[in-house]
Amino acid sequence: QVQLVESGGGLVQAGGSLRLSCTASGSIFSINAMGWYRRAPGNQRELVAAITSSGRTNYADSVKGRFTISRDNAKNTVLVQMNSLKPEDTAVYYCNAVVTVVAADGNSRYLEVWGQGTLVTVSS
Numbered sequence: 803q804v805q806l807v808e809s810g811g812g813l814v815q816a817g818g819s820l821r822l823s824c825t826a827s828g829s830i831f832s833i834n835a836m837g838w839y840r841r842a843p844g845n846q847r848e849l850v851a852a853i854t855s856s857g858r859t860n861y862a863d864s865v866k867g868r869f870t871i872s873r874d875n876a877k878n879t880v881l882v883q884m885n886s887l888k889p890e891d892t893a894v895y896y897c898n899a900v901v902t903v904v905a906a907d908g909n910s911r912y913l914e915v916w917g918q919g920t921l922v923t924v925s926s
Contacts, residue, residue, distance in 0.1 A: 803828050803829065804826060804827070804828035804829065804830055804899075804901055804903065804913060804915045805826070805827050805828055805915070806824050806825070806826050806897045806898075806899055806915050806916065806917035806918075807824065807825050807827070807917065807918075808822060808823065808824045808895070808896075808897045808917040808918065808919070808920045809822070809823050809824075809920065810822040810823050810920065811895060811920030811921045811922045812921075812922070812923070813923045813924075813925065814887055814922075814923070814924055814925070815924070815925050816887060816888055816889055816924055816925065816926050817886060817887065818887050818924070819883070819884060819885045819886075819887065820884045820887065820922060821881060821882070821883050821884065822838065822881065822882045822884070822895055822897075822920060822922075823879060823880075823881050824836070824838075824879065824880050824881075824897030824899075824917055825877065825878055825879045826878040826879075826899050826901065826915070827878065829903055829904075830878065830901050830902070830903060831901070831902045831903055831904045831910060832855070832901065832902045833855060833875070833878055833899055833900070833901050833902075834854065834855055834899075834900040834901065834902065834912070835852055835853065835854050835855070835898075835899070835900045836852070836853055836873055836880035836897070836898065836899045836900075837849065837850070837851060837852030837853065837860075837871070837880070837897075837898045837899075838850040838851050838852075838871065838880070838882050838895055838896065838897060838898070839895070839896045839898055840891075840893035840894065840895045840896065840922075841893055841894050841896070842890075842892060842893040843893075845893075847896070848862060849862055850862055850865055850869065850882065850895065851865065851869055851870075851871035851882055852871070852898075853871045853872065853873050853880065855875065857873075859871055864890075865884075865891075868884065868885050868886045868887075869882055869883065869884050869885070870882070870883045870885075871883075880897065880899070882895075884922070887922075887924045888924060889924045889925065889926045890924075891922060891924050892922060892923050892924050893921075893922060894919040894920065894921050894922075895919065895920050895921075895922050896916055896917055896918075896919045896920075897916070897917035898914070898915070898916055898917070899914070899915050900912055900913070900914050900915075901913050901915060
């Protein structure tokens with residue numbers, strides 16, 4: 803079983819910063835892409851930022867230049883540094899990972915895993 807545990811959400815004033823952290827644990831052979839999504843009230847879940855195992859990154863246009871995603875492969879951890887936060891960044895942020903697991907029969911397969919979500923509130 804694979805789990806993602808998130809931390810770092812909270813309340814911050816507009817213009818402030820927060821850093822979210824997510825660590826994967828369990829029977830993981832390898833971790834492929836990791837990323838952060840968010841869902842604001844009344845909206846659909848959207849990609850915030852993602853990073854591949856080789857370090858290639860992808861950002862939503864709305865956060866480019868303000869958010870930076872990084873990962874520590876040795877610790878199975880992905881971070882997102884969020885600067886210059888705006889009230890419209892208020893949302894529940896979810897960590898996501900695509901991992902490779904090995905079953906008892908020796909076959910490997912991909913597994914997509916989600917964290918429980920952490921609330922980020924930006925006040926104006």
